[in-house]
Amino acid sequence: MTALRCPRTFEAEAMRDGRLVGVERARFERHLAACPACSHEARALESVAEALRVLPERTPDELHVRRERTRLLAAFDGALVQPERRKAARAWSYGLGAAALAFTGALVSWRAQPAVHLAKASGAVVRASGAAVWSEHRDAGRERVVIEQGTLFIHVEHPSVVEHLVVALPDGELEDVGTTFTVTAAEGHTTLVMVREGSVVLRLRGRLPVAIRAGYTWTANTEPTPLSAPAGLTPAPAPAFPLVAAPADPVGSTLPRFTRTAPRSDEPSDASAAFRAAMAAFDGGDSRDAAARFSRFVVEHPRDPRAEDAAYLRVVALFRAGAGTDMKEAAERYLRRYPNGFRRAEVERMSAR
Amino acid sequence: MIRRAILSSGTRAPEATSDPAILRRLAEGELDALGELYDRYHAYVRRFLTHATSDADDVDDLVHATFLTAAQCAARYDGRPSCRPWLIGIAAQLLRRRRRAFGTFLAVAASLRNHRAAAFDPRPALQARSDVERALSRLSEAKRATLLLAEVEGLSCPEIAAALGVPIGTVWTRLHTARRELRALLEENDGP
Numbered sequence: 182m183t184a185l186r187c188p189r190t191f192e193a194e195a196m197r198d199g200r201l202v203g204v205e206r207a208r209f210e211r212h213l214a215a216c217p218a219c220s221h222e223a224r225a226l227e228s229v230a231e232a233l234r235v236l237p238e239r240t241p242d243e244l245h246v247r248r249e250r251t252r253l254l255a256a257f258d259g260a261l262v263q264p265e266r267r268k269a270a271r272a273w274s275y276g277l278g279a280a281a282l283a284f285t286g287a288l289v290s291w292r293a294q295p296a297v298h299l300a301k302a303s304g305a306v307v308r309a310s311g312a313a314v315w316s317e318h319r320d321a322g323r324e325r326v327v328i329e330q331g332t333l334f335i336h337v338e339h340p341s342v343v344e345h346l347v348v349a350l351p352d353g354e355l356e357d358v359g360t361t362f363t364v365t366a367a368e369g370h371t372t373l374v375m376v377r378e379g380s381v382v383l384r385l386r387g388r389l390p391v392a393i394r395a396g397y398t399w400t401a402n403t404e405p406t407p408l409s410a411p412a413g414l415t416p417a418p419a420p421a422f423p424l425v426a427a428p429a430d431p432v433g434s435t436l437p438r439f440t441r442t443a444p445r446s447d448e449p450s451d452a453s454a455a456f457r458a459a460m461a462a463f464d465g466g467d468s469r470d471a472a473a474r475f476s477r478f479v480v481e482h483p484r485d486p487r488a489e490d491a492a493y494l495r496v497v498a499l500f501r502a503g504a505g506t507d508m509k510e511a512a513e514r515y516l517r518r519y520p521n522g523f524r525r526a527e528v529e530r531m532s533a534r
Numbered sequence: 535m536i537r538r539a540i541l542s543s544g545t546r547a548p549e550a551t552s553d554p555a556i557l558r559r560l561a562e563g564e565l566d567a568l569g570e571l572y573d574r575y576h577a578y579v580r581r582f583l584t585h586a587t588s589d590a591d592d593v594d595d596l597v598h599a600t601f602l603t604a605a606q607c608a609a610r611y612d613g614r615p616s617c618r619p620w621l622i623g624i625a626a627q628l629l630r631r632r633r634r635a636f637g638t639f640l641a642v643a644a645s646l647r648n649h650r651a652a653a654f655d656p657r658p659a660l661q662a663r664s665d666v667e668r669a670l671s672r673l674s675e676a677k678r679a680t681l682l683l684a685e686v687e688g689l690s691c692p693e694i695a696a697a698l699g700v701p702i703g704t705v706w707t708r709l710h711t712a713r714r715e716l717r718a719l720l721e722e723n724d725g726p
Contacts, residue, residue, distance in 0.1 A: 194710060194713070196706075198684070198691050199690060199691055199692075229685070229716060230685035232666045232720075233585075233681065233686050236585055236664070236670075236686075237667070238577075238581055239584060239662060247574065250576075252598060253568065253572055253602065254565055256602060257568050257601075257605055258600070280699060406579065480558065489685045
Protein backbone atom coordinates (compact mmCIF):
# COMPACT_ATOMS: atom_id res chain seq x y z
CA MET A 182 0.00 0.00 0.00
CA THR A 183 1.34 3.41 -0.92
CA ALA A 184 1.46 5.94 1.90
CA LEU A 185 -0.55 9.09 1.36
CA ARG A 186 1.73 12.09 1.00
CA CYS A 187 1.14 15.82 1.15
CA PRO A 188 3.64 18.58 1.94
CA ARG A 189 1.08 20.21 4.25
CA THR A 190 0.50 17.19 6.50
CA PHE A 191 2.46 18.78 9.35
CA GLU A 192 -0.18 21.51 9.50
CA ALA A 193 -2.70 19.01 10.85
CA GLU A 194 -0.72 18.86 14.07
CA ALA A 195 -0.03 22.59 14.03
CA MET A 196 -3.77 23.24 13.86
CA ARG A 197 -4.43 20.79 16.68
CA ASP A 198 -1.90 22.54 18.92
CA GLY A 199 -3.24 26.00 18.17
CA ARG A 200 -0.28 27.05 16.11
CA LEU A 201 -2.46 27.87 13.12
CA VAL A 202 -4.75 30.81 13.62
CA GLY A 203 -6.81 33.20 11.54
CA VAL A 204 -6.40 33.04 7.80
CA GLU A 205 -3.83 30.24 7.90
CA ARG A 206 -6.20 28.06 9.86
CA ALA A 207 -9.12 28.77 7.57
CA ARG A 208 -7.02 27.94 4.53
CA PHE A 209 -5.82 24.66 6.00
CA GLU A 210 -9.34 23.68 7.03
CA ARG A 211 -10.42 24.07 3.41
CA HIS A 212 -7.40 22.04 2.33
CA LEU A 213 -8.13 19.39 4.93
CA ALA A 214 -11.58 18.79 3.54
CA ALA A 215 -10.10 17.99 0.14
CA CYS A 216 -6.79 16.27 0.97
CA PRO A 217 -6.90 12.55 1.86
CA ALA A 218 -3.36 12.59 3.30
CA CYS A 219 -4.00 15.49 5.65
CA SER A 220 -7.41 14.25 6.74
CA HIS A 221 -5.82 10.84 7.42
CA GLU A 222 -3.18 12.54 9.53
CA ALA A 223 -5.80 14.52 11.43
CA ARG A 224 -7.75 11.34 12.13
CA ALA A 225 -4.58 9.55 13.25
CA LEU A 226 -3.79 12.34 15.69
CA GLU A 227 -7.31 12.25 17.03
CA SER A 228 -7.19 8.48 17.45
CA VAL A 229 -4.02 8.80 19.55
CA ALA A 230 -5.77 11.37 21.71
CA GLU A 231 -8.84 9.19 21.99
CA ALA A 232 -6.72 6.20 23.02
CA LEU A 233 -5.20 8.32 25.81
CA ARG A 234 -8.58 9.58 26.95
CA VAL A 235 -9.91 6.05 27.44
CA LEU A 236 -6.91 4.71 29.31
CA PRO A 237 -8.15 2.41 32.04
CA GLU A 238 -8.39 4.00 35.46
CA ARG A 239 -7.06 2.20 38.48
CA THR A 240 -9.38 3.65 41.06
CA PRO A 241 -8.19 3.07 44.61
CA ASP A 242 -10.62 1.41 46.97
CA GLU A 243 -12.88 3.56 49.08
CA LEU A 244 -10.97 2.98 52.28
CA HIS A 245 -7.78 4.10 50.66
CA VAL A 246 -9.48 7.29 49.46
CA ARG A 247 -10.81 7.94 52.96
CA ARG A 248 -7.41 7.39 54.49
CA GLU A 249 -5.80 9.77 52.04
CA ARG A 250 -8.53 12.33 52.59
CA THR A 251 -8.05 12.13 56.34
CA ARG A 252 -4.30 12.43 55.95
CA LEU A 253 -4.74 15.50 53.78
CA LEU A 254 -7.14 17.24 56.13
CA ALA A 255 -4.99 16.44 59.14
CA ALA A 256 -1.93 17.82 57.36
CA PHE A 257 -3.81 20.96 56.40
CA ASP A 258 -5.19 21.35 59.91
CA GLY A 259 -1.74 21.06 61.38
CA ALA A 260 0.05 23.08 58.74
CA LEU A 261 1.80 26.16 59.86
CA VAL A 262 1.19 28.98 57.48
CA GLN A 263 3.80 31.69 57.53
CA PRO A 264 2.30 34.71 55.88
CA GLU A 265 4.37 37.64 54.74
CA ARG A 266 5.50 39.99 57.47
CA ARG A 267 3.02 42.70 56.53
CA LYS A 268 0.12 40.26 56.39
CA ALA A 269 1.17 38.85 59.71
CA ALA A 270 1.22 42.27 61.28
CA ARG A 271 -2.19 43.07 59.86
CA ALA A 272 -3.61 39.73 60.95
CA TRP A 273 -2.11 40.21 64.37
CA SER A 274 -3.71 43.62 64.74
CA TYR A 275 -7.06 42.24 63.57
CA GLY A 276 -6.66 39.33 65.95
CA LEU A 277 -5.87 41.60 68.85
CA GLY A 278 -8.82 43.78 67.97
CA ALA A 279 -11.15 40.83 67.78
CA ALA A 280 -9.67 39.39 70.92
CA ALA A 281 -10.14 42.65 72.77
CA LEU A 282 -13.77 42.77 71.68
CA ALA A 283 -14.33 39.16 72.65
CA PHE A 284 -12.68 39.68 75.97
CA THR A 285 -14.62 42.80 76.67
CA GLY A 286 -17.82 40.93 75.88
CA ALA A 287 -16.77 38.11 78.12
CA LEU A 288 -16.01 40.47 80.96
CA VAL A 289 -19.34 42.20 80.66
CA SER A 290 -21.22 38.93 80.46
CA TRP A 291 -19.54 37.32 83.39
CA ARG A 292 -19.19 40.42 85.56
CA ALA A 293 -15.49 40.03 85.79
CA GLN A 294 -13.12 42.78 86.80
CA PRO A 295 -12.79 45.37 84.05
CA ALA A 296 -9.09 46.03 84.61
CA VAL A 297 -6.84 44.06 82.30
CA HIS A 298 -3.12 43.55 82.11
CA LEU A 299 -1.18 41.98 79.33
CA ALA A 300 1.62 39.51 79.71
CA LYS A 301 3.67 37.99 76.91
CA ALA A 302 4.72 34.48 77.61
CA SER A 303 7.29 32.97 75.26
CA GLY A 304 4.69 31.54 72.89
CA ALA A 305 1.47 33.00 74.20
CA VAL A 306 -0.16 36.30 74.94
CA VAL A 307 -2.12 36.16 78.18
CA ARG A 308 -4.59 38.89 79.04
CA ALA A 309 -5.85 38.70 82.58
CA SER A 310 -8.67 40.37 84.38
CA GLY A 311 -7.50 42.64 87.15
CA ALA A 312 -8.63 40.24 89.84
CA ALA A 313 -7.10 37.21 88.21
CA VAL A 314 -4.62 35.19 90.19
CA TRP A 315 -2.33 33.35 87.84
CA SER A 316 1.27 32.51 87.05
CA GLU A 317 3.33 31.23 84.19
CA HIS A 318 5.92 28.44 84.18
CA ARG A 319 8.04 26.68 81.64
CA ASP A 320 9.44 23.22 82.15
CA ALA A 321 10.76 20.56 79.79
CA GLY A 322 9.99 22.71 76.78
CA ARG A 323 6.35 22.94 77.77
CA GLU A 324 4.59 26.14 78.65
CA ARG A 325 2.28 26.06 81.61
CA VAL A 326 -0.09 28.77 82.77
CA VAL A 327 -1.63 28.28 86.21
CA ILE A 328 -4.92 30.03 86.95
CA GLU A 329 -6.38 30.07 90.43
CA GLN A 330 -9.02 32.73 90.14
CA GLY A 331 -10.45 35.13 87.57
CA THR A 332 -10.45 35.25 83.79
CA LEU A 333 -7.59 34.81 81.32
CA PHE A 334 -7.76 35.50 77.63
CA ILE A 335 -5.03 33.49 75.91
CA HIS A 336 -3.72 33.69 72.38
CA VAL A 337 -1.05 31.17 71.51
CA GLU A 338 1.51 31.27 68.75
CA HIS A 339 2.74 27.73 68.31
CA PRO A 340 6.35 27.30 67.31
CA SER A 341 5.33 23.77 66.34
CA VAL A 342 2.16 21.81 66.27
CA VAL A 343 3.37 19.41 68.92
CA GLU A 344 4.29 21.98 71.55
CA HIS A 345 1.06 22.81 73.31
CA LEU A 346 0.34 25.22 76.06
CA VAL A 347 -1.20 23.70 79.17
CA VAL A 348 -3.36 25.78 81.47
CA ALA A 349 -3.50 24.31 84.96
CA LEU A 350 -6.96 24.83 86.43
CA PRO A 351 -8.02 24.57 90.07
CA ASP A 352 -9.88 21.37 89.22
CA GLY A 353 -8.04 20.05 86.17
CA GLU A 354 -6.17 21.24 83.15
CA LEU A 355 -6.78 22.65 79.73
CA GLU A 356 -4.56 21.81 76.80
CA ASP A 357 -4.41 24.31 74.02
CA VAL A 358 -4.49 22.77 70.58
CA GLY A 359 -5.58 25.94 68.87
CA THR A 360 -4.84 29.57 69.30
CA THR A 361 -7.39 31.80 70.99
CA PHE A 362 -9.54 31.08 73.99
CA THR A 363 -10.81 32.46 77.29
CA VAL A 364 -10.91 30.58 80.58
CA THR A 365 -12.51 31.58 83.86
CA ALA A 366 -12.11 30.01 87.29
CA ALA A 367 -13.88 30.80 90.51
CA GLU A 368 -13.92 29.29 93.99
CA GLY A 369 -11.67 26.41 93.08
CA HIS A 370 -13.57 25.43 89.95
CA THR A 371 -13.40 26.10 86.26
CA THR A 372 -16.55 27.92 85.31
CA LEU A 373 -16.18 28.79 81.65
CA VAL A 374 -14.04 28.04 78.59
CA MET A 375 -14.80 29.92 75.39
CA VAL A 376 -12.84 29.05 72.24
CA ARG A 377 -12.59 31.67 69.52
CA GLU A 378 -10.08 30.01 67.24
CA GLY A 379 -8.59 26.54 67.01
CA SER A 380 -9.50 24.12 69.76
CA VAL A 381 -8.68 23.05 73.29
CA VAL A 382 -9.02 19.91 75.34
CA LEU A 383 -10.49 20.39 78.80
CA ARG A 384 -9.73 17.74 81.41
CA LEU A 385 -11.42 18.12 84.76
CA ARG A 386 -10.93 15.72 87.61
CA GLY A 387 -13.62 13.09 87.78
CA ARG A 388 -15.11 14.08 84.43
CA LEU A 389 -14.58 13.00 80.87
CA PRO A 390 -12.21 15.10 78.82
CA VAL A 391 -13.91 17.45 76.41
CA ALA A 392 -12.53 18.79 73.16
CA ILE A 393 -13.87 22.27 72.50
CA ARG A 394 -13.73 23.68 69.01
CA ALA A 395 -13.78 27.26 67.82
CA GLY A 396 -17.18 28.86 68.29
CA TYR A 397 -18.10 26.74 71.31
CA THR A 398 -18.38 27.69 74.95
CA TRP A 399 -18.15 25.27 77.82
CA THR A 400 -19.79 26.25 81.09
CA ALA A 401 -19.74 24.33 84.33
CA ASN A 402 -23.39 24.67 85.18
CA THR A 403 -24.88 23.49 81.89
CA GLU A 404 -26.77 20.23 82.06
CA PRO A 405 -25.15 17.39 80.11
CA THR A 406 -26.48 16.70 76.63
CA PRO A 407 -25.27 13.15 76.18
CA LEU A 408 -26.55 12.45 72.68
CA SER A 409 -25.02 15.39 70.97
CA ALA A 410 -22.33 17.06 72.97
CA PRO A 411 -20.25 16.39 76.03
CA ALA A 412 -21.37 17.92 79.30
CA GLY A 413 -21.57 21.65 79.34
CA LEU A 414 -20.63 22.20 75.75
CA THR A 415 -22.77 24.64 73.84
CA PRO A 416 -22.19 26.15 70.47
CA ALA A 417 -22.00 29.90 70.49
CA PRO A 418 -22.79 31.14 67.99
CA ALA A 419 -24.47 28.32 66.11
CA PRO A 420 -22.33 27.49 63.08
CA ALA A 421 -23.68 26.60 59.67
CA PHE A 422 -22.17 23.13 60.10
CA PRO A 423 -23.00 22.17 63.67
CA LEU A 424 -20.00 20.45 65.10
CA VAL A 425 -19.65 18.34 68.16
CA ALA A 426 -16.46 17.97 70.06
CA ALA A 427 -15.02 14.52 70.51
CA PRO A 428 -16.27 12.60 73.49
CA ALA A 429 -14.14 10.81 76.01
CA ASP A 430 -10.42 10.94 75.60
CA PRO A 431 -8.91 9.04 78.50
CA VAL A 432 -5.27 9.25 77.58
CA GLY A 433 -4.82 12.74 76.27
CA SER A 434 -5.52 14.18 72.90
CA THR A 435 -3.54 15.19 69.90
CA LEU A 436 -6.01 16.38 67.33
CA PRO A 437 -9.60 16.87 68.30
CA ARG A 438 -12.06 14.87 66.27
CA PHE A 439 -15.35 16.31 65.17
CA THR A 440 -18.44 14.91 63.66
CA ARG A 441 -21.56 16.57 62.39
CA THR A 442 -24.45 16.53 64.79
CA ALA A 443 -27.21 16.28 62.25
CA PRO A 444 -27.24 13.18 60.07
CA ARG A 445 -26.67 13.96 56.43
CA SER A 446 -29.63 13.45 54.21
CA ASP A 447 -27.96 10.58 52.34
CA GLU A 448 -27.16 8.63 55.49
CA PRO A 449 -29.40 5.74 56.33
CA SER A 450 -31.44 6.63 59.36
CA ASP A 451 -30.71 3.30 61.07
CA ALA A 452 -27.00 4.14 61.01
CA SER A 453 -27.66 7.42 62.75
CA ALA A 454 -29.93 5.75 65.28
CA ALA A 455 -27.36 3.04 65.93
CA PHE A 456 -24.60 5.58 66.41
CA ARG A 457 -26.75 7.67 68.73
CA ALA A 458 -27.62 4.62 70.78
CA ALA A 459 -23.97 3.67 71.05
CA MET A 460 -23.09 7.22 72.09
CA ALA A 461 -25.87 7.18 74.67
CA ALA A 462 -24.47 4.01 76.18
CA PHE A 463 -21.00 5.50 76.04
CA ASP A 464 -22.02 8.76 77.70
CA GLY A 465 -24.14 6.88 80.20
CA GLY A 466 -21.11 4.96 81.40
CA ASP A 467 -22.24 1.56 80.12
CA SER A 468 -18.92 0.88 78.47
CA ARG A 469 -19.50 -2.81 77.70
CA ASP A 470 -22.77 -2.08 75.94
CA ALA A 471 -21.23 0.89 74.14
CA ALA A 472 -18.33 -1.23 72.91
CA ALA A 473 -20.73 -3.85 71.59
CA ARG A 474 -22.84 -1.21 69.86
CA PHE A 475 -19.83 0.51 68.28
CA SER A 476 -18.55 -2.86 67.13
CA ARG A 477 -21.90 -3.61 65.52
CA PHE A 478 -21.94 -0.18 63.93
CA VAL A 479 -18.55 -0.73 62.30
CA VAL A 480 -19.67 -4.09 60.92
CA GLU A 481 -23.08 -2.94 59.71
CA HIS A 482 -22.09 0.50 58.40
CA PRO A 483 -18.49 0.20 57.25
CA ARG A 484 -18.88 3.00 54.73
CA ASP A 485 -20.54 5.44 57.07
CA PRO A 486 -18.41 8.54 57.72
CA ARG A 487 -18.67 7.77 61.46
CA ALA A 488 -17.22 4.28 61.11
CA GLU A 489 -13.74 5.44 62.09
CA ASP A 490 -15.14 7.29 65.09
CA ALA A 491 -17.05 4.19 66.09
CA ALA A 492 -13.94 2.01 65.79
CA TYR A 493 -12.01 4.45 67.96
CA LEU A 494 -14.77 4.81 70.52
CA ARG A 495 -15.01 1.04 70.79
CA VAL A 496 -11.38 0.97 71.85
CA VAL A 497 -12.04 3.72 74.40
CA ALA A 498 -15.11 1.94 75.73
CA LEU A 499 -13.20 -1.31 76.18
CA PHE A 500 -10.38 0.62 77.81
CA ARG A 501 -12.83 2.11 80.28
CA ALA A 502 -14.41 -1.25 80.90
CA GLY A 503 -11.02 -2.67 81.78
CA ALA A 504 -11.30 -5.31 79.07
CA GLY A 505 -7.60 -5.33 78.28
CA THR A 506 -7.48 -8.21 75.81
CA ASP A 507 -10.54 -7.09 73.89
CA MET A 508 -9.29 -3.53 73.93
CA LYS A 509 -5.94 -4.54 72.44
CA GLU A 510 -7.70 -6.57 69.75
CA ALA A 511 -9.98 -3.62 68.95
CA ALA A 512 -6.99 -1.29 68.90
CA GLU A 513 -5.12 -3.53 66.48
CA ARG A 514 -8.18 -3.68 64.30
CA TYR A 515 -8.46 0.14 64.30
CA LEU A 516 -4.79 0.57 63.46
CA ARG A 517 -5.00 -1.96 60.63
CA ARG A 518 -8.08 -0.37 59.16
CA TYR A 519 -7.09 3.27 59.67
CA PRO A 520 -3.31 3.38 59.51
CA ASN A 521 -3.47 7.15 59.09
CA GLY A 522 -6.47 7.66 61.33
CA PHE A 523 -6.96 10.79 63.39
CA ARG A 524 -6.74 8.81 66.61
CA ARG A 525 -3.83 6.58 65.78
CA ALA A 526 -1.50 7.98 68.44
CA GLU A 527 -4.08 7.66 71.17
CA VAL A 528 -5.06 4.14 70.18
CA GLU A 529 -1.42 3.13 70.18
CA ARG A 530 -0.98 4.58 73.65
CA MET A 531 -4.03 2.77 74.98
CA SER A 532 -2.94 -0.45 73.36
CA ALA A 533 0.51 -0.18 74.93
CA ARG A 534 -0.86 0.04 78.47
CA MET B 535 2.37 34.43 63.24
CA ILE B 536 0.89 31.04 62.92
CA ARG B 537 -2.57 30.49 61.65
CA ARG B 538 -4.31 27.20 61.96
CA ALA B 539 -6.98 25.82 59.72
CA ILE B 540 -10.47 26.44 60.96
CA LEU B 541 -13.69 24.67 60.35
CA SER B 542 -16.48 26.60 58.78
CA SER B 543 -18.74 28.49 61.08
CA GLY B 544 -21.07 31.43 61.00
CA THR B 545 -23.98 31.89 58.68
CA ARG B 546 -22.52 30.75 55.38
CA ALA B 547 -24.70 28.36 53.42
CA PRO B 548 -23.43 24.82 53.79
CA GLU B 549 -23.26 24.11 50.09
CA ALA B 550 -21.05 26.45 48.16
CA THR B 551 -20.97 24.50 44.95
CA SER B 552 -18.89 26.60 42.61
CA ASP B 553 -15.17 26.06 42.46
CA PRO B 554 -14.32 29.74 43.00
CA ALA B 555 -16.53 29.74 46.12
CA ILE B 556 -14.78 26.66 47.48
CA LEU B 557 -11.40 28.20 46.82
CA ARG B 558 -12.41 31.44 48.51
CA ARG B 559 -13.35 29.47 51.61
CA LEU B 560 -10.16 27.47 51.35
CA ALA B 561 -8.17 30.70 51.18
CA GLU B 562 -9.80 31.64 54.48
CA GLY B 563 -8.49 28.43 55.97
CA GLU B 564 -11.65 26.36 56.05
CA LEU B 565 -10.95 22.68 56.42
CA ASP B 566 -14.31 21.70 54.96
CA ALA B 567 -13.49 23.50 51.73
CA LEU B 568 -10.39 21.39 51.23
CA GLY B 569 -12.46 18.27 51.81
CA GLU B 570 -14.97 19.37 49.18
CA LEU B 571 -12.25 20.17 46.70
CA TYR B 572 -10.64 16.80 47.32
CA ASP B 573 -13.92 14.94 46.92
CA ARG B 574 -14.57 16.72 43.66
CA TYR B 575 -11.22 16.41 41.95
CA HIS B 576 -9.00 13.83 43.59
CA ALA B 577 -9.89 11.20 40.99
CA TYR B 578 -8.86 13.48 38.10
CA VAL B 579 -5.62 14.50 39.77
CA ARG B 580 -4.83 10.91 40.63
CA ARG B 581 -5.55 9.73 37.10
CA PHE B 582 -3.25 12.35 35.61
CA LEU B 583 -0.44 11.58 38.04
CA THR B 584 -0.85 7.84 37.69
CA HIS B 585 -0.47 7.95 33.92
CA ALA B 586 2.13 10.71 33.94
CA THR B 587 4.37 8.83 36.37
CA SER B 588 3.74 5.35 35.01
CA ASP B 589 2.13 4.31 38.26
CA ALA B 590 4.99 5.35 40.50
CA ASP B 591 4.81 4.48 44.17
CA ASP B 592 4.53 8.08 45.24
CA VAL B 593 1.28 8.97 43.46
CA ASP B 594 -0.50 9.25 46.80
CA ASP B 595 2.10 11.71 48.04
CA LEU B 596 1.87 13.73 44.85
CA VAL B 597 -1.93 13.92 45.08
CA HIS B 598 -1.56 14.95 48.71
CA ALA B 599 1.00 17.63 47.81
CA THR B 600 -1.17 18.90 44.97
CA PHE B 601 -4.10 19.64 47.25
CA LEU B 602 -1.93 21.11 49.99
CA THR B 603 -0.28 23.38 47.43
CA ALA B 604 -3.71 24.33 46.14
CA ALA B 605 -4.72 25.23 49.68
CA GLN B 606 -1.69 27.47 50.04
CA CYS B 607 -2.32 29.15 46.67
CA ALA B 608 -6.11 29.33 46.90
CA ALA B 609 -6.11 33.08 47.44
CA ARG B 610 -4.46 33.52 44.05
CA TYR B 611 -6.97 31.43 42.12
CA ASP B 612 -8.09 33.33 39.03
CA GLY B 613 -11.79 32.55 39.43
CA ARG B 614 -12.35 30.30 36.43
CA PRO B 615 -15.55 28.25 36.80
CA SER B 616 -13.65 24.96 36.91
CA CYS B 617 -10.43 24.66 38.84
CA ARG B 618 -9.59 21.28 37.39
CA PRO B 619 -6.99 22.61 34.89
CA TRP B 620 -5.48 24.68 37.69
CA LEU B 621 -5.16 21.64 39.94
CA ILE B 622 -3.73 19.55 37.14
CA GLY B 623 -1.27 22.35 36.47
CA ILE B 624 -0.16 22.24 40.10
CA ALA B 625 0.23 18.48 39.86
CA ALA B 626 2.33 18.89 36.71
CA GLN B 627 4.57 21.43 38.42
CA LEU B 628 5.09 19.13 41.37
CA LEU B 629 5.91 16.34 38.98
CA ARG B 630 8.49 18.51 37.31
CA ARG B 631 10.08 19.48 40.62
CA ARG B 632 10.14 15.87 41.70
CA ARG B 633 11.80 14.87 38.45
CA ARG B 634 14.43 17.56 38.88
CA ALA B 635 15.05 16.74 42.50
CA PHE B 636 15.33 13.02 42.12
CA GLY B 637 16.58 12.72 38.57
CA THR B 638 20.22 13.22 39.45
CA PHE B 639 20.00 11.01 42.48
CA LEU B 640 18.37 8.19 40.54
CA ALA B 641 20.90 8.43 37.74
CA VAL B 642 23.79 8.20 40.19
CA ALA B 643 22.15 5.38 42.12
CA ALA B 644 21.45 3.47 38.92
CA SER B 645 25.00 3.86 37.65
CA LEU B 646 26.44 2.77 40.99
CA ARG B 647 24.27 -0.29 41.27
CA ASN B 648 24.15 -0.94 37.55
CA HIS B 649 20.45 -1.42 37.72
CA ARG B 650 17.40 0.65 38.47
CA ALA B 651 15.75 0.67 41.84
CA ALA B 652 13.09 -1.98 42.20
CA ALA B 653 10.41 0.59 42.88
CA PHE B 654 11.01 2.11 39.46
CA ASP B 655 11.18 -1.11 37.51
CA PRO B 656 8.17 -0.83 35.23
CA ARG B 657 8.20 -4.37 33.87
CA PRO B 658 5.80 -6.15 36.24
CA ALA B 659 3.25 -3.40 35.98
CA LEU B 660 3.61 -3.17 32.25
CA GLN B 661 2.67 -6.78 31.73
CA ALA B 662 -0.80 -6.09 33.04
CA ARG B 663 -1.37 -3.04 30.89
CA SER B 664 -2.89 -2.20 27.61
CA ASP B 665 -0.72 -1.52 24.57
CA VAL B 666 -1.36 2.19 24.85
CA GLU B 667 -0.33 2.26 28.50
CA ARG B 668 2.80 0.28 27.77
CA ALA B 669 3.69 2.61 24.91
CA LEU B 670 2.94 5.68 27.00
CA SER B 671 5.13 4.46 29.82
CA ARG B 672 8.07 4.25 27.45
CA LEU B 673 7.98 7.98 26.74
CA SER B 674 10.02 10.26 28.92
CA GLU B 675 8.07 11.65 31.86
CA ALA B 676 8.27 15.18 30.50
CA LYS B 677 6.80 14.19 27.15
CA ARG B 678 4.22 11.96 28.76
CA ALA B 679 3.00 14.70 31.09
CA THR B 680 2.85 17.22 28.26
CA LEU B 681 0.88 14.88 26.04
CA LEU B 682 -1.58 14.03 28.80
CA LEU B 683 -2.07 17.67 29.68
CA ALA B 684 -2.91 18.45 26.06
CA GLU B 685 -4.93 15.45 24.97
CA VAL B 686 -6.59 14.22 28.14
CA GLU B 687 -6.84 17.28 30.37
CA GLY B 688 -7.57 19.63 27.50
CA LEU B 689 -5.09 22.32 28.47
CA SER B 690 -4.02 24.70 25.73
CA CYS B 691 -0.35 24.94 24.83
CA PRO B 692 0.10 28.30 26.59
CA GLU B 693 -1.55 26.81 29.70
CA ILE B 694 0.78 23.82 29.57
CA ALA B 695 3.78 26.09 29.14
CA ALA B 696 2.71 28.08 32.18
CA ALA B 697 2.05 24.96 34.23
CA LEU B 698 5.35 23.35 33.39
CA GLY B 699 7.38 26.53 33.41
CA VAL B 700 8.80 25.95 29.93
CA PRO B 701 8.67 28.00 26.72
CA ILE B 702 5.72 27.31 24.47
CA GLY B 703 8.10 26.11 21.77
CA THR B 704 9.23 23.36 24.13
CA VAL B 705 5.63 22.32 24.59
CA TRP B 706 5.07 22.09 20.83
CA THR B 707 8.29 20.10 20.39
CA ARG B 708 7.43 17.74 23.22
CA LEU B 709 3.95 17.17 21.85
CA HIS B 710 5.26 16.46 18.39
CA THR B 711 7.94 14.01 19.49
CA ALA B 712 5.63 12.38 22.03
CA ARG B 713 2.98 11.71 19.39
CA ARG B 714 5.57 10.47 16.91
CA GLU B 715 7.14 8.10 19.43
CA LEU B 716 3.78 6.89 20.70
CA ARG B 717 2.52 6.16 17.20
CA ALA B 718 5.73 4.33 16.37
CA LEU B 719 5.45 2.22 19.51
CA LEU B 720 1.83 1.40 18.81
CA GLU B 721 2.65 0.45 15.23
CA GLU B 722 5.41 -1.83 16.60
CA ASN B 723 2.80 -3.59 18.68
CA ASP B 724 0.52 -3.96 15.70
CA GLY B 725 3.32 -5.35 13.53
CA PRO B 726 4.02 -9.02 12.81
